[in-house]
Amino acid sequence: MYVAVKGGEQAIDAAHRWMAEERRGDPALPEITPAQISEQLGRAVDRVMAEGALYDRALAARAIRQAQGDLIEAAFLLRAYRATLPRLVDSEPVDTGAMRAKRRISAVFKDLPGGQRLGPTMDYTHRLLDPDATGPAAPEPAPPEPPPGEPAPAEPPPPAALPRVMAMLGADALIEPDGDPAPAAADLTTAPLGFPAPRPLRLQALARGDEGFLLALGYSTQRGYGNNHPFVGELRVGEVAVSLVPPELGFAIEIGEITLTECEMVNQFAGSRNVPAQFTRGYGLCFGHADRKAIAMALVDRAMRAGELGEDVTAPAQQVEFVLSHCDNIEATGFVEHLKLPHHVDFQSELETIRALRAAAGDDDATL
Amino acid sequence: MNAPSPARPAWLGLLARAPRGAIEPLLAEAPALPGFIRLRGPEIGMSMVRGRAGGGGAAFNLGEMTIARCSIRDEDGFVGHGYVAGRDGALAELIARLDAALQNAARHASLHAAVLAPLAAAEATRRAADEARAAGTEVRFFTLATMR
Numbered sequence: 367m368y369v370a371v372k373g374g375e376q377a378i379d380a381a382h383r384w385m386a387e388e389r390r391g392d393p394a395l396p397e398i399t400p401a402q403i404s405e406q407l408g409r410a411v412d413r414v415m416a417e418g419a420l421y422d423r424a425l426a427a428r429a430i431r432q433a434q435g436d437l438i439e440a441a442f443l444l445r446a447y448r449a450t451l452p453r454l455v456d457s458e459p460v461d462t463g464a465m466r467a468k469r470r471i472s473a474v475f476k477d478l479p480g481g482q483r484l485g486p487t488m489d490y491t492h493r494l495l496d497p498d499a500t501g502p503a504a505p506e507p508a509p510p511e512p513p514p515g516e517p518a519p520a521e522p523p524p525p526a527a528l529p530r531v532m533a534m535l536g537a538d539a540l541i542e543p544d545g546d547p548a549p550a551a552a553d554l555t556t557a558p559l560g561f562p563a564p565r566p567l568r569l570q571a572l573a574r575g576d577e578g579f580l581l582a583l584g585y586s587t588q589r590g591y592g593n594n595h596p597f598v599g600e601l602r603v604g605e606v607a608v609s610l611v612p613p614e615l616g617f618a619i620e621i622g623e624i625t626l627t628e629c630e631m632v633n634q635f636a637g638s639r640n641v642p643a644q645f646t647r648g649y650g651l652c653f654g655h656a657d658r659k660a661i662a663m664a665l666v667d668r669a670m671r672a673g674e675l676g677e678d679v680t681a682p683a684q685q686v687e688f689v690l691s692h693c694d695n696i697e698a699t700g701f702v703e704h705l706k707l708p709h710h711v712d713f714q715s716e717l718e719t720i721r722a723l724r725a726a727a728g729d730d731d732a733t734l
Numbered sequence: 735m736n737a738p739s740p741a742r743p744a745w746l747g748l749l750a751r752a753p754r755g756a757i758e759p760l761l762a763e764a765p766a767l768p769g770f771i772r773l774r775g776p777e778i779g780m781s782m783v784r785g786r787a788g789g790g791g792a793a794f795n796l797g798e799m800t801i802a803r804c805s806i807r808d809e810d811g812f813v814g815h816g817y818v819a820g821r822d823g824a825l826a827e828l829i830a831r832l833d834a835a836l837q838n839a840a841r842h843a844s845l846h847a848a849v850l851a852p853l854a855a856a857e858a859t860r861r862a863a864d865e866a867r868a869a870g871t872e873v874r875f876f877t878l879a880t881m882r
Contacts, residue, residue, distance in 0.1 A: 421783065421799035422820065454779035454801060455817075459786045459793040466861065468868040476875055484871040530789060544791035550784045553795045565787055566794035573785075573796050607747070608799065610781055614815060620747030621781070621801055622819025630789065651785045653797055 369711035389434045400427035412625075412654020413437055417695060418444030419555070419574040421624050421653050438576075438695050445696055458618055459550070460606045462628045462651070464527045467604035469655075472531050474597045474632055480528035485603055486655075531600040532630050532647070541632065541645040561687050568670055568690060572663045573652050575693030581658060583683040584665035592669045592681030595634035596648065603627045603655050627652055629660035633668050636675045646675060745836055745850055749829045750818045752853050757828060764848030765841070767831050768809040776804035776816075776823030802826040808834040810841075 469485025648668025814834025
């Protein structure tokens with residue numbers, strides 16, 4: 367039990383003033399702006415939006431600055447801010463098939479309709495720290511774009527939406543289908559997590575879950591704790607339109623575009639006497655450009671389907687209640703970090719207990 | 735008066751997708767928008783973004799995004815609604831004013847020419863450039879003889 371304390375206001379004020387100075391750093395250096403964070407630390411912004419479960423680049427950048435770059439603290443700030451906003455109108459499910467993909471790769475098919483495009487990626491870099499202390503070299507200029515106002519040079523029209531790799535496998539019934547396109551139901555932001563948790567609820571929890579936790583769990587499945595032989599069927603990153611139906615209009619309108627990363631994992635088979643063997647699937651979808659998060663999410667989503675697919679549930683990543691109860695880093699940090707707050711009264715009671723135990727033991731010894 | 739024209743979702747989407755600050759300069763060249771009264775907002779809130787398991791299966795709640803919205807009635811009697819990603823209430827109000835004026839047949843053509851057409855052209859140019867850049871990273875892998 368935690369017993370509240372009071373007092374310490376002056377010390378706390380002084381500590382917060384000092385922290386504000388530390389956050390600002392050397393005043394001789396210019397202060398970093400949220401726009402700079404958004405532009406130059408984009409992956410940090412993506413992660414804070416995903417784990418803060420609120421897509422707003424400018425707010426996430428501000429939160430990162432306020433948190434001195436502590437991304438969990440920044441996600442916490444974003445969650446706290448979101449609690450002050452009303453939910454106006456919810457969106458229609460996004461059509462990731464219509465994504466304008468800047469990145470789209472498949473580890474299972476070499477030649478796929480629409481082609482593989484790497485997009486802006488750190489893959490295939492040498493991971494050598496740039497020796498120049500002033501930072502990475504300025505990027506080479508991109509190929510010239512048509513000047514504004516002039517029509518783009520005649521080129522074949524851009525391909526329509528890139529076909530899904532899963533649809534190609536699905537056409538031959540080699541992979542399990544998407545399933546019933548039911549509307550969204552349970553929502554973690556309005557009702558506490560409960561069990562058994564249906565897959566849509568699990569996906570919501572994973573999408574806002576801690577990247578490090580999901581990474582470790584996904585890795586554990588690859589190392590044999592619930593292995594399901596994954597292949598990245600398709601990974602795509604790009605802009606997706608968000609639409610909603612305002613009640614006063616009664617028809618869908620687009621309100622803007624957001625960047626999403628989607629991973630479709632192809633996993634080893636399930637089948638029975640009645641159903642021919644099929645590949646099974648895991649799914650990852652998250653805010654921003656986040657390959658690692660989307661891949662890890664797809665691994666853990668697939669692992670948590672073990673029960674439904676008739677596999678033995680033996681590994682941590684397969685245990686739905688374990689994964690979902692511990693993947694939220696805001697909840698986790700709250701409970702873990704509260705240990706540093708004053709616990710003087712409960713510890714006093716423990717001290718008394720242990721003294722009483724020892725005294726009782728001493729008495730027993732005396733009676734022997 | 736508020737009957738949806740087939741073009742209305744298209745212009746509302748185009749205005750919402752326009753980059754920040756792109757609309758105002760175009761309005762400088764257009765006939766002035768009529769006066770208006772606010773019916774609701776501008777207000778800032780959120781929308782829950784949904785995905786689908788596997789891309790096409792059961793919908794799930796992916797996470798929220800900030801949105802701004804505003805509804806107005808202009809002097810001509812048209813009601814306009816603006817919805818846009820982010821927290822720019824003034825932009826939502828501007829979109830609502832344009833939405834109302836674009837429903838007015840007497841104003842539609844000039845506003846279409848001054849605002850919608852340039853926005854659509856800029857968007858097409860931007861998208862073509864993005865697509866060309868992405869296509870420039872298109873990769874063909876070659877499978878080597880077995881390495882086992």
